[in-house]
Amino acid sequence: MVERQTLFARILPHVVLITGVCIVAFPVYLALLASTYDAATVQTGQMTLLPGNQMLQNYERILFSGTNSTTREPVGTMLMNSFIMAMVIALGKIAISLISAYAIVFFRFPFRMAAFWLIFVTLMLPVEVRIYPTYKIVADLQLLDTYTGLTLPLIASATATLLFRQFFMTVPEELVEASKIDGAGPYKFFKDTLLPLSVTTMAALFVIQFIYGWNQYLWPLLITTRDNMQTIVIGIKKMIVTQDALTEWQLAMATAVLALLPPVFVVVLMQKLFVKGLVETEK
Amino acid sequence: MASVVLEAVRKVYAGGVEAVKGLSLTIPDGSFTVLLGPSGCGKSTLLRMIAGLEEISGGAITIGGKKVNDVEPSERDIAMVFQNYALYPHMSVYDNMAYGLRNRGTAKEEIERRVAEAARMLAIEPYLQRKPRALSGGQRQRVAMGRAIVREPAAFLFDEPLSNLDAKLRVQMRLEIRKLHNRLKATSIFVTHDQVEAMTLADQVVVMNSGKIEQTGTPLEIYRRPASKFVATFIGSPAMNLFPGTIAAPGKVTLADGTGFAYDANVFDAKPGAKVEIGLRPEDAKASVAAPGRPKLVWEVTEELGATRLLHGMLAGSPFVLAMQADIDTPARELALEATPETVHIFDPESGRSLRRA
Numbered sequence: 001m002v003e004r005q006t007l008f009a010r011i012l013p014h015v016v017l018i019t020g021v022c023i024v025a026f027p028v029y030l031a032l033l034a035s036t037y038d039a040a041t042v043q044t045g046q047m048t049l050l051p052g053n054q055m056l057q058n059y060e061r062i063l064f065s066g067t068n069s070t071t072r073e074p075v076g077t078m079l080m081n082s083f084i085m086a087m088v089i090a091l092g093k094i095a096i097s098l099i100s101a102y103a104i105v106f107f108r109f110p111f112r113m114a115a116f117w118l119i120f121v122t123l124m125l126p127v128e129v130r131i132y133p134t135y136k137i138v139a140d141l142q143l144l145d146t147y148t149g150l151t152l153p154l155i156a157s158a159t160a161t162l163l164f165r166q167f168f169m170t171v172p173e174e175l176v177e178a179s180k181i182d183g184a185g186p187y188k189f190f191k192d193t194l195l196p197l198s199v200t201t202m203a204a205l206f207v208i209q210f211i212y213g214w215n216q217y218l219w220p221l222l223i224t225t226r227d228n229m230q231t232i233v234i235g236i237k238k239m240i241v242t243q244d245a246l247t248e249w250q251l252a253m254a255t256a257v258l259a260l261l262p263p264v265f266v267v268v269l270m271q272k273l274f275v276k277g278l279v280e281t282e283k
Numbered sequence: 284m285a286s287v288v289l290e291a292v293r294k295v296y297a298g299g300v301e302a303v304k305g306l307s308l309t310i311p312d313g314s315f316t317v318l319l320g321p322s323g324c325g326k327s328t329l330l331r332m333i334a335g336l337e338e339i340s341g342g343a344i345t346i347g348g349k350k351v352n353d354v355e356p357s358e359r360d361i362a363m364v365f366q367n368y369a370l371y372p373h374m375s376v377y378d379n380m381a382y383g384l385r386n387r388g389t390a391k392e393e394i395e396r397r398v399a400e401a402a403r404m405l406a407i408e409p410y411l412q413r414k415p416r417a418l419s420g421g422q423r424q425r426v427a428m429g430r431a432i433v434r435e436p437a438a439f440l441f442d443e444p445l446s447n448l449d450a451k452l453r454v455q456m457r458l459e460i461r462k463l464h465n466r467l468k469a470t471s472i473f474v475t476h477d478q479v480e481a482m483t484l485a486d487q488v489v490v491m492n493s494g495k496i497e498q499t500g501t502p503l504e505i506y507r508r509p510a511s512k513f514v515a516t517f518i519g520s521p522a523m524n525l526f527p528g529t530i531a532a533p534g535k536v537t538l539a540d541g542t543g544f545a546y547d548a549n550v551f552d553a554k555p556g557a558k559v560e561i562g563l564r565p566e567d568a569k570a571s572v573a574a575p576g577r578p579k580l581v582w583e584v585t586e587e588l589g590a591t592r593l594l595h596g597m598l599a600g601s602p603f604v605l606a607m608q609a610d611i612d613t614p615a616r617e618l619a620l621e622a623t624p625e626t627v628h629i630f631d632p633e634s635g636r637s638l639r640r641a
Contacts, residue, residue: 174366174369175369177336177356177363177365177369178365178370178430180336180355180356180357181334181357181362182383182386182430183358184357188386196373197373
């Protein structure tokens with residue numbers, strides 16, 4: 001914009017944005033604060049807005065030994081479980097969706113549109129809807145309490161397939177033809193041209209799907225029974241809802257802060273590619 | 284280097300649309316052949332069939348004596364330059380040019396030699412490590428041509444490669460393509476809807492209309508001896524004037540108002556009394572002071588084109604355009620027209636074919 005802005009007009013947007021950030025950030029700050037006091041201070045509500053002095057003790061205890069009563073496993077294991085689950089789901093979804101989108105967009109085969117619509121309608125069938133049959137299958141395959149059982153049913157993804165399909169359809173037909181003339185078959189075209197062009201889309205999907213996997217609650221709750229297969233989201237829930245003991249809020253908050261870190265890390269790391277992947281149309 | 288021979292080639296699309304209707308054509312070794320026609324005439328389809336990107340519904344295509352109907356595009360020994368360049372956006376210019384050679388298992392030193400040579404020829408050496416998006420349209424076009432050259436193919440196929448460039452660059456690239464062809468002497472097939480490109484580039488022009496060949500010949504043949512009304516009006520700008528007439532006697536054709544032109548009866552075969560259509564190019568008609576008994580042009584609008592001036596008007600009830608030197612003062616509203624007999628064309632109004640003797 002060329003017109004000169006008054007001081008007020010320049011400050012106002014910042015005031016609005018900063019207020020918004022404060023509203024979102026305050027609960028997070030509170031959780032961080034709570035994780036630095038001892039149990040008694042948090043329980044009696046004597047917490048101030050400045051950090052306490054129990055931070056190191058709290059984090060050390062939660063990471064390596066766990067709470068006294070509810071979760072017998074240290075959070076370190078849970079973090080690892082959640083990380084493995086989120087990674088396998090995200091990478092698995094990308095791999096499967098890439099291949100299926102490639103087939104749907106670039107190959108002419110009978111029932112191609114039928115196949116596409118079959119994938120498309122699964123958008124209406126999230127885990128929660130098909131929970132019983134899925135559980136039955138996983139149980140019959142002896143996959144309860146395994147990483148395979150935790151991840152495999154969540155890998156198929158209509159969303160990712162659709163996103164790749166949309167991207168592939170913007171690849172100019174001439175590029176496919178130039179590849180044909182250059183002697184690149186379907187596999188070489190996929191590897192040499194399509195994959196490098198899809199990097200930003202893959203990054204965007206990775207971020208979305210990693211967080212999706214990390215936030216899974218219902219499915220891990222159902223199929224994990226052993227303590228050492230718990231994910232961190234379930235761990236937090238177990239710590240907060242206790243029937244026969246006091247909730248150790250400082251530990252629950254420390255766990256919550258730890259649970260925040262990997263998704264934040266993934267987003268920060270992939271930010272540039274992520275934004276590019278969602279907005280870029282440069283060919 | 285090879286000739287390309289098409290025999291009764293047909294293309295029928297799944298919906299039953301016949302895009303190419305049994306077409307035979309020989310493209311001699313080393314020639315520059317331009318397929319010219321309006322959009323939808325089947326010229327691009329034909330080129331894509333030669334390239335192997337479209338299946339052939341009927342007939343045979345032979346490249347260098349080898350029938351290629353069922354041969355993969357990469358095995359046909361052709362290279363193609365696309366309208367939108369179709370460069371691989373994630374590869375450097377060097378890799379774009381080397382990719383096809385690598386896929387064929389060409390030795391590394393040989394690839395380097397060929398890419399370097401093509402880059403020198405096209406003056407794109409400074410950009411070899413850049414990505415296509417860092418290049419201008421003209422540079423991208425050169426890279427696309429470089430990618431074709433390094434393959435050292437039997438035939439180059441160009442699919443309207445200049446239509447994405449601005450007018451100035453188009454003229455420049457047109458000249459360079461011609462120079463390149465003079466140097467490489469490789470068989471080239473060039474598709475365009477631009478008659479100027481066709482006239483300037485071609486050894487042989489193939490004018491196509493709705494899936495069939497209207498006429499094949501050198502640019503001058505096509506211009507001077509159009510075989511049909513379609514060719515006559517498609518080539519030349521502004522288009523040839525067409526107006527009805529009747530053959531009065533061999534060598535003499537009259538217009539609706541009774542005036543007439545002389546034509547060469549040795550060239551055109553028309554019976555006296557026959558209704559015909561007369562063709563006269565705007566630049567072939569000469570204007571003089573109106574006189575009774577002479578074809579009379581009454582003009583309404585002039586268009587100044589710099590070197591020439593166009594007069595739009597009516598001649599015996601039909602629209603007529605006259606091109607004249609712009610340095611002559613604006614003439615009177617009514618003019619007499621004359622034309623030398625060699626420049627008057629006679630067409631059959633039914634079939635649209637020229638009545639030229641075989």
